[in-house]
Amino acid sequence: MILRERTGIHPWRAHDIHELETEHAEWIQQLRELMEKYPNAIVGEVGIDTIAWQQRIPDSQNHEPNNGAVIPETKKYTPIPHQQNVLRYQIQIAIDYDRAVSLHSVGKWKPAEEVLQQFKGSKLRVCIHSYCGSGDNIIRLQRELGRHAKVFVSISQAINNRLNLEKLDDLIHKIAVNRFLTETDLERTDGMTTEYEERLMWPYNQIARVKDLSIEEVKVQVEANWKEFHQRSEAIS
Numbered sequence: 094m095i096l097r098e099r100t101g102i103h104p105w106r107a108h109d110i111h112e113l114e115t116e117h118a119e120w121i122q123q124l125r126e127l128m129e130k131y132p133n134a135i136v137g138e139v140g141i142d143t144i145a146w147q148q149r150i151p152d153s154q155n156h157e158p159n160n161g162a163v164i165p166e167t168k169k170y171t172p173i174p175h176q177q178n179v180l181r182y183q184i185q186i187a188i189d190y191d192r193a194v195s196l197h198s199v200g201k202w203k204p205a206e207e208v209l210q211q212f213k214g215s216k217l218r219v220c221i222h223s224y225c226g227s228g229d230n231i232i233r234l235q236r237e238l239g240r241h242a243k244v245f246v247s248i249s250q251a252i253n254n255r256l257n258l259e260k261l262d263d264l265i266h267k268i269a270v271n272r273f274l275t276e277t278d279l280e281r282t283d284g285m286t287t288e289y290e291e292r293l294m295w296p297y298n299q300i301a302r303v304k305d306l307s308i309e310e311v312k313v314q315v316e317a318n319w320k321e322f323h324q325r326s327e328a329i330s
C-alpha cells in the first residue's frame with residue numbers, strides 16, 4: 094500500500110506560522126480544506142524538534158540544490174511553546190477529520206508528550222516516527238490517552254540504527270508487536286536498489302529478531318497495524 098497524501102506543518106517550518114491566535118487562521122483553514130479534498134491523507138509530519146534550527150525548502154527556480162533536503166535558514170531555534178501550539182492545532186484537525194498523525198519528535202520528548210496528553214479520551218491515532226526514546230514513554234502515553242487512542246511507533250535504519258543495540262532491543266521489547274510500523278525515513282525510493290531494499294527490510298529484521306518471530310509474521314502484523322493506523326473509523330462498516 095502506498096500512501097501519497099499527507100499534509101501538515103513540520104516543526105522545522107513552524108516558524109513560518111505567524112497567526113496562531115485563532116482557529117480561523119488562514120493556515121488552519123487551508124489544512125482543513127486539504128483534509129476535505131484528500132480523504133485518505135494523514136496529518137504529518139508534525140511535531141516537536143528541540144535540536145533543529147529553523148529550515149526552509151530550497152528554491153529550485155533559483156537553481157538551489159534541491160535534492161529533497163531542507164536547508165537551515167538561520168541558526169535560530171523555534172521556541173518550544175510555539176511548536177507546541179502549531180502541533181496542538183494540527184492534532185485537533187486530525188481528530189476532527191478522523192485522520193492518523195505522523196509525529197516527528199526529536200530532542201526532548203516532554204514537549205511532545207505535553208501536547209499529546211491534552212487529547213486524553215480521544216480517538217487519536219498517532220505514530221511516533223523513527224522513535225529513539227524509551228519504550229516506557231510510549232507505554233505511559235498510551236495509558237494516559239486511554240483505550241480509544243492508539244499510539245504506534247515506527248523504526249527506520251536511517252535513524253534507529255544510531256541507537257546502541259541494547260537501547261534498540263529494549264525499545265522493541267517494550268512496544269507490543271501490534272503497535273509497530275516500519276519506514277525508511279527517506280524522501281525518495283530511487284528505484285528498488287539493493288541498498289534501498291536493505292533499508293526497507295531493516296526494521297522487519299530487527300522486530301523479528303527481538304520478538305522472536307519470522308520475517309513473514311512481522312510483515313503480516315505490520316500490514317495489519319498499518320490498516321489500524323490509517324483506516325478511518327467511519328470507513329469500517
Ligand SMILES: [Zn+2]
Binds near residue numbers: 138196197198222
Ligand atoms: Zn521526522
